[in-house]
Amino acid sequence: MRTVLLGAPGSGKGTQGKKLSERFGIPKLSTGDALRAAVAGGTELGKQAAPFMNAGKLVPDQLVYGIVEERLGQADARKGYILDGFPRNVAQAQVLDAMLARLQQPALESAVHLHVDDEEIIRRLLERAVQEGRHDDKPDVIRHRIEVYNAETHPLLAFYQAQGKLKTVQGTGTIDDIFQRVVAAAGG
Numbered sequence: 616m617r618t619v620l621l622g623a624p625g626s627g628k629g630t631q632g633k634k635l636s637e638r639f640g641i642p643k644l645s646t647g648d649a650l651r652a653a654v655a656g657g658t659e660l661g662k663q664a665a666p667f668m669n670a671g672k673l674v675p676d677q678l679v680y681g682i683v684e685e686r687l688g689q690a691d692a693r694k695g696y697i698l699d700g701f702p703r704n705v706a707q708a709q710v711l712d713a714m715l716a717r718l719q720q721p722a723l724e725s726a727v728h729l730h731v732d733d734e735e736i737i738r739r740l741l742e743r744a745v746q747e748g749r750h751d752d753k754p755d756v757i758r759h760r761i762e763v764y765n766a767e768t769h770p771l772l773a774f775y776q777a778q779g780k781l782k783t784v785q786g787t788g789t790i791d792d793i794f795q796r797v798v799a800a801a802g803g
């Protein structure tokens with residue numbers, strides 16, 4: 616399985632990606648998690664990324680390419696992987712395709728879009744803000760992240776539709792019901 620999970624912040628990519636990773640024994644790469652780890656570790660990358668993340672903006676593309684290429688180049692990613700949070704705009708998607716070719720890996724097989732309506736997204740993110748206390752889960756930052764998603768990430772749906780890879784699944788219901796849909800969509 617070589618798939619990317621698409622969907623608004625709070626659509627459940629992290630939850631479903633983790634379950635896919637466990638079920639199929641392949642790595643999940645979340646650029647958001649990797650960037651948060653870099654910030655927590657006080658690395659140079661983390662210092663550069665933090666102001667963008669705290670404002671709900673995308674970090675500059677160049678900062679994420681290194682994370683992704685390094686991870687996809689590891690041995691365990693040769694039999695498959697799940698991408699969560701990357702690519703996040705069309706430029707990143709084109710770089711991903713080129714990167715996979717350079718690493719002599721097969722092309723991405725599917726892009727699974729978790730569809731959740733805006734009201735539900737906002738409800739979930741506000742709830743997560745209370746539970747996890749993420750720096751970027753404040754109401755004005757949440758609003759901005761949704762705007763960034765609509766402007767920059769949503770166009771990826773058309774990009775993958777044109778490649779014949781897009782599968783949209785309903786992202787509401789129980790976690791297990793959604794998982795069944797995601798597995799079917801990703802061809803597992």
Ligand code: ADP
Nearest residue numbers: 624625646647667668672673674679700701703
């Ligand atoms: P969300 O819950 O909004 O989907 P993520 O955990 O995926 O959040 O990402 C958190 C933040 O990390 C984003 O708002 C952005 O600043 C940064 N980020 C993560 N992945 C990328 C990426 N591929 N390109 C640019 N910025 C990214």
